[in-house]
Amino acid sequence: MRRGANSAALREQVDAIFSQWQTERPDIDPGPVHVYGLIGRIQMQCTAFIDEVLEPFALTRGTYDVLTALRRAGAPYGLSPKQIAQSLLLSGAGLTSRLNKLEAQNYLARLPEPNDRRTLRVQLTAAGEAVINEAIPLVFNVQRHLLLPLGADGQQRLVQELTRFSEAIDSWPVKESKPIGAPDDLSIRSRRNRFVHS
Numbered sequence: 001m002r003r004g005a006n007s008a009a010l011r012e013q014v015d016a017i018f019s020q021w022q023t024e025r026p027d028i029d030p031g032p033v034h035v036y037g038l039i040g041r042i043q044m045q046c047t048a049f050i051d052e053v054l055e056p057f058a059l060t061r062g063t064y065d066v067l068t069a070l071r072r073a074g075a076p077y078g079l080s081p082k083q084i085a086q087s088l089l090l091s092g093a094g095l096t097s098r099l100n101k102l103e104a105q106n107y108l109a110r111l112p113e114p115n116d117r118r119t120l121r122v123q124l125t126a127a128g129e130a131v132i133n134e135a136i137p138l139v140f141n142v143q144r145h146l147l148l149p150l151g152a153d154g155q156q157r158l159v160q161e162l163t164r165f166s167e168a169i170d171s172w173p174v175k176e177s178k179p180i181g182a183p184d185d186l187s188i189r190s191r192r193n194r195f196v197h198s
Contacts, residue, residue: 014038053142057135058105064139066098067107067132070124078111078123107131
């Protein structure tokens with residue numbers, strides 16, 4: 001009941017943001033709010049239910065992701081911090097806090113690389129391997145259950161559309177190129193100066 005009520009409230013919140021922009025800025029189309037707003041809310045919902053499943057293991061979505069990155073790397077379940085950060089799209093600082101917590105729980109160890117003593121290798125401990133082997137099926141089962149209302153065809157269409165959307169984002173011009181509809185640098189500077197000196 002609580003989760004369903006939250007889901008309805010989140011959808012209403014996205015609709016409310018859309019309506020507010022329609023009122024406050026009728027000169028612009030706030031249509032993207034529905035897509036980006038729902039994606040953001042779904043991400044928060046997914047993190048919340050995964051945290052709930054992981055609570056008995058004293059894990060969170062963030063620490064679970066680190067352990068799964070190591071587990072799916074294959075025996076002996078070790079990666080460099082850089083490899084983990086790249087896999088999870090994390091900054092070095094964001095990863096360090098997760099590694100510190102997992103090391104304190106004895107779920108991983110930071111060991112020197114055999115061929116380069118200046119480099120560390122992060123490796124699952126026996127306790128870390130045991131806990132992630134137990135947690136993974138539970139998370140996957142909940143994820144699978146939540147997808148059931150879409151049906152097989154709906155899930156396939158969702159994957160296809162999300163893939164297309166991801167490809168569209170990847171094809172967005174790099175910073176050196178001016179995106180479609182973006183003001184030129186002179187226009188941006190003049191606007192900034194106007195606000196600073198007003």
